[in-house]
Amino acid sequence: MIKGKECRKFSPETMQLLFTAIDEDDVVDESVSLPVVINLQCSQEDIKNNYALCIQHWEEGFTRRMLLGLILKVSGGAGLNEEERRQLKNIRSRYKHLRFAQRLYSKNHRSMFFFSKITMFLGRFQDAFRNDKTEEITFYSRLLRIYLTPPFWLWVKYSVRHVSLDSVSAFIHYRQQQILKLKALIASPQLTGKEFHTVRKIISQQVSYYDTLRAIKPADNEAREISRFLAAINGLMGDRHDEMVADSLSGRKSYKEKVSMDLDIRQRLELLVERYPVGQH
Incomplete structure (x- = not known):
């Protein structure tokens, strides 16, 4: 369990690095791809x-x-x-x-x-x-x-401040299971608003991990690269989800209605699934 007095305090510089990373989570960087092998x-x-x-x-x-x-x-x-x-x-x-x-x-x-x-x-x-x-x-x-x-x-x-933290092996397993869930969802050519939102939540969790990691370890170029790649997906999906919510609130289109995923988003998600090691840790 982590308790208040056990929490490490970070410098203003680290706090700013995290703020910047999160602030960039909707920014699409076309030049960033994923490492050939993602180290978990x-x-x-x-x-x-x-x-x-x-x-x-x-x-x-x-x-x-x-x-x-x-x-x-x-x-x-x-x-x-x-x-x-x-x-x-x-x-x-x-x-x-x-x-x-x-x-x-x-x-x-x-x-x-x-x-x-x-x-x-x-x-x-x-x-x-x-x-x-x-x-x-x-x-x-x-x-x-x-x-x-x-x-x-x-x-x-x-x-x-009073949370029991997971072990390393269980943490890695959880992240792998999230990617397997993502793979199953995007196997369908169309998604409802709820399914689309579930995909985005998985991506948002993943990007939050790498945003935090790169703030603490600014020299970790792989963490930054993965963070920026996931941020692009997060941004593209966020814009699309805002449209779906607005359509639902206005009555133009039901949130339950299935829609095709934009090709750009799908290709990025498929690359992530392809390169994410889910079989072992």
């Missing part, structure tokens, strides 16, 4: 340090009052200026990155219940805000105000 090996110290950095990234990026203020402003109909929109986006990004870390590194590969709920509600609140859905904004702002009360906040902060 890591150490127990790597797992512990990666999770500790993700906690620090979440804790130091904002305050409870800041997030609550943004939610109240949106729900009150005042709207947000450009800087406030960026703040809300970055806060949600910090929640997502730590949720991915919990799913990656914990023994049960699940996010803490309340933490996961807040992350999900923030996402739906953002979608409603972007698409000007007043009823949904009101609904999710009420839920978030409850989850951001001091008792919930203190419990969430405690829970994220």
Whole structure:
């Protein structure tokens, strides 16, 4: 189990490297490909340090009052200026990155219940805000105000620092199983919105691992290369998923309707599956 006082504290330079890596997760770099062989090996110290950095990234990026203020402003109909929109986006990004870390590194590969709920509600609140859905904004702002009360906040902060981390072999096995699941999903020529979102979640988890690793080990060129390749997929899928959500909210097309995956996305996913070692570790 990792406890608060056992967490390594990282320098501002490392924190900035992680912020930059995550900020680039929607940027498509056409010049980056994958290594011929992807090395899955890591150490127990790597797992512990990666999770500790993700906690620090979440804790130091904002305050409870800041997030609550943004939610109240949106729900009150005042709207947000450009800087406030960026703040809300970055806060949600910090929640997502730590949720991915919990799913990656914990023994049960699940996010803490309340933490996961807040992350999900923030996402739906953002979608409603972007698409000007007043009823949904009101609904999710009420839920978030409850989850951001001091008792919930203190419990969430405690829970994220008291997590049983997985062993190296089990961690590698989990990542391999995720790629096998990805392979099975993309074997279908068409995907529903939910299936498409599942594929993206697998990619987002993978890229979050390499983003964190490259921040801690900036000389690891392979980690950076894989991070940038996965970021391209993540960005392309993110744009497409935003369209699917908007179509669903407007009633133009059901989220359950199957659609063909863009060729560019499919080819990148197939290359990842081809080069990812899933048979041994």
